[in-house]
Amino acid sequence: MTLWTSEAAAAATGGRTTRDFAIMGVSIDTRTIQPGDLFVALQAARDGHDFVAQALENGAAAALVSRIPEGVAPDAPLLVVPDVLAALEALGRAGRARMQGKVIAITGSVGKTSTKEMARIALTGQGVIHAAEASYNNHWGVPLTLARMPADTDFAIIEIGMNHPGEIEPLARLARPHVAMITTVAAAHLEAFGAIEGIAREKGAIFQGLQPAGHAVIPEDLPVTQTLRDCADAAGALVIGFGAHGMARPLKAETTDGVTEVRARILGETVDFSLATAGTHFVMNAVGVLAALSAAGADLDQAARRLSDWRPPLGRGAVEDLAGIRLIDDAYNSNPTSLSAGLATLARLTGGRRVAILGDMLELGPDEIAMHEAMAGDAAMAAVDLVHTAGPRMRALHQALPAARRGLHADSAAELGERIAELVTEGDIVLVKGSKGSKVSTVVDALRRTRQSTPPGERTE
The missing domain is CATH 3.40.1190.10 (Mur-like, catalytic domain)
Structure with missing residues (x-):
């Protein structure tokens, strides 16, 4: 089914088309582009114009550009606009209006x-x-x-x-x-x-x-x-x-x-x-x-x-059984509120030793160290048997925990992942949580690798 005709897309964006085309979808990534998509050449970390030729070769019906890219014929299917992001906004506005x-x-x-x-x-x-x-x-x-x-x-x-x-x-x-x-x-x-x-x-x-x-x-x-x-x-x-x-x-x-x-x-x-x-x-x-x-x-x-x-997306609190342990993969993001919720989930699960593996909570501002330290007093923490930590901010929590609950601390999640055999034992219920930038997902990957598990779907980015 046609999503946008070249005429409708040009009218929505105020751009000009080099030829007629029919758009079945809209994409910003040549790696996942589908035949019939409009490729949007956004400028972010890299200039999307550099990938227009590849997008067209991969089956894109047309490309939304602010100039004709090098290596692309002037009669290639293009929608030319002054500003690509502004044109994408205009196309979205038209999509909402209809x-x-x-x-x-x-x-x-x-x-x-x-x-x-x-x-x-x-x-x-x-x-x-x-x-x-x-x-x-x-x-x-x-x-x-x-x-x-x-x-x-x-x-x-x-x-x-x-x-x-x-x-x-x-x-x-x-x-x-x-x-x-x-x-x-x-x-x-x-x-x-x-x-x-x-x-x-x-x-x-x-x-x-x-x-x-x-x-x-x-x-x-x-x-x-x-x-x-x-x-x-x-x-x-x-x-x-x-x-x-x-x-x-x-x-x-x-x-x-x-x-x-x-x-x-x-x-x-x-x-x-x-x-x-x-x-x-x-x-x-x-x-x-x-x-x-x-x-x-x-x-x-x-x-x-x-x-x-419904199932929680991978990395956002999904509970799964690996060989010998139960894993709560919550490694996508973290702040005091979501960490408290994750610990509460861990506390409610029964059947084995409860282990938390925690990476830094990021973007918390000038009180970040105190916020990490305060998690030692979270209501659910009393039900957690062992806490391993990674990162400079989580060191504050590590030091605030009672000795009996204090596990390993490492400067980075990667270092903690290298010591995976020391973190958990058979029968454990394991929460892994941290901000995405803490890279605590590497610990999840190490757990799956050592437990020979394939993740149940793609990690949500």
């Missing part, structure tokens, strides 16, 4: 990608569903997702992220959601904001993009919940709170063998669902998702049933 379905936008300090996947899977069977790929949630990821959106989409789930102030609002205005959900607000990217209230205001800026009478789905039980409410009120949004006492709330959650059975009250209706995880933070996000989908007009009972098909 779509008549409902848009749900998701942001938050923790759990954006897993929650987006929850929503996508929960909507299975309810029409044409379009969702952001992987963690495509930034200044090019959001317009790319919108540009890829089929015109007949019934429900779209857009993930929106940020690293610095002022990034969320323009992306939200581009997506123009009917429902916007914030998973939580935590000390992530704190060095760019100075205080948690600044992060809350930036997350709350997503509501500025809401359609008239749009819904703001916010966590109820945070110190900054009122800040989020103020942001929603300023945008004229209808507020739905989720949490222990929210309009959407879990009534009970019982975990057995890594599967959690949940009963929840969602906007006046009671539903039952199951999640293939032991993490209560996933339970709360699922409650928020069901509220968001219901507000968008989806069938609530059907969405709740479909949640049993």
